[in-house]
Amino acid sequence: DVKVTQSSRYLVKRTGEKVFLECVQDMDHENMFWYRQDPGLGLRLIYFSYDVKMKEKGDIPEGYSVSREKKERFSLILESASTSQTSMYLCANEVPGYGYTFGSGTRLTVV
Amino acid sequence: AQSVAQPEDQVNVAEGNPLTVKCTYSVSGNPYLFWYVQYPNRGLQFLLKYITGDNLVKGSYGFEAEFNKSQTSFHLKKPSALVSDSALYFCAVRDSPGTYKYIFGTGTRLKVLA
Numbered sequence: 001d002v003k004v005t006q007s008s009r010y011l012v013k014r015t016g017e018k019v020f021l022e023c024v025q026d027m028d029h030e031n032m033f034w035y036r037q038d039p040g041l042g043l044r045l046i047y048f049s050y051d052v053k054m055k056e057k058g059d060i061p062e063g064y065s066v067s068r069e070k071k072e073r074f075s076l077i078l079e080s081a082s083t084s085q086t087s088m089y090l091c092a093n094e095v096p097g098y099g100y101t102f103g104s105g106t107r108l109t110v111v
Numbered sequence: 112a113q114s115v116a117q118p119e120d121q122v123n124v125a126e127g128n129p130l131t132v133k134c135t136y137s138v139s140g141n142p143y144l145f146w147y148v149q150y151p152n153r154g155l156q157f158l159l160k161y162i163t164g165d166n167l168v169k170g171s172y173g174f175e176a177e178f179n180k181s182q183t184s185f186h187l188k189k190p191s192a193l194v195s196d197s198a199l200y201f202c203a204v205r206d207s208p209g210t211y212k213y214i215f216g217t218g219t220r221l222k223v224l225a
Binding site: 004006035040042043045048050090094096098099101102 | 153211212213217218
């Protein structure tokens with residue numbers, strides 16, 4: 001089974017800081033996704049990638065960017081953190097036809 | 112546009128009773144449907160999926176779901192609830208044919224009372 005690891009479980013950052021959220025999968029899978037989860041809103045797609053150096057915007061990309069230099073690593077970047085970006089961030093890896101495997105999530109608080 | 116709805120924010124059920132968590136969807140083409148469960152401060156875990164085949168799908172931890180094409184529903188069920196089933200449940204549908212994006216419902220909190 002694929003394992004998806006998010007580097008931080010809890011993170012506290014200051015407004016205006018540049019924040020990096022790291023996600024690593026241990027298989028040679030192509031499809032990776034970043035979601036944020038907020039109460040009452042479910043999961044909303046921020047960015048996704050189907051291959052190295054490839055990225056596509058999801059439904060709420062504003063204020064975020066991503067990096068995928070290697071197939072196993074997909075990083076989410078908050079260019080200038082704001083309090084509205086306080087949320088649970090979930091990374092997922094998809095095996096076509098089998099659904100997603102999620103990381104444990106990073107709960108980010110921006111103060 | 113593709114969409115998925117979970118009409119109940121919370122479902123309460125007594126331990127030992129059957130449980131149902133509802134999900135309806137709207138997609139073009141054949142739906143890929145999924146259920147995930149989330150325990151506190153954790154990521155989502157896969158429970159079961161429907162892609163094709165039998166309408167009744169069996170998954171992890173004794174859960175099952177019934178695909179109903181005419182009612183565009185994919186309700187999650189379990190014959191006898193456990194307190195440990197208390198968690199947040201998400202229904203998801205593939206966004207559109209040929210993509211790997213999934214659309215998630217807003218989640219239903221299941222509370223099983225001892």
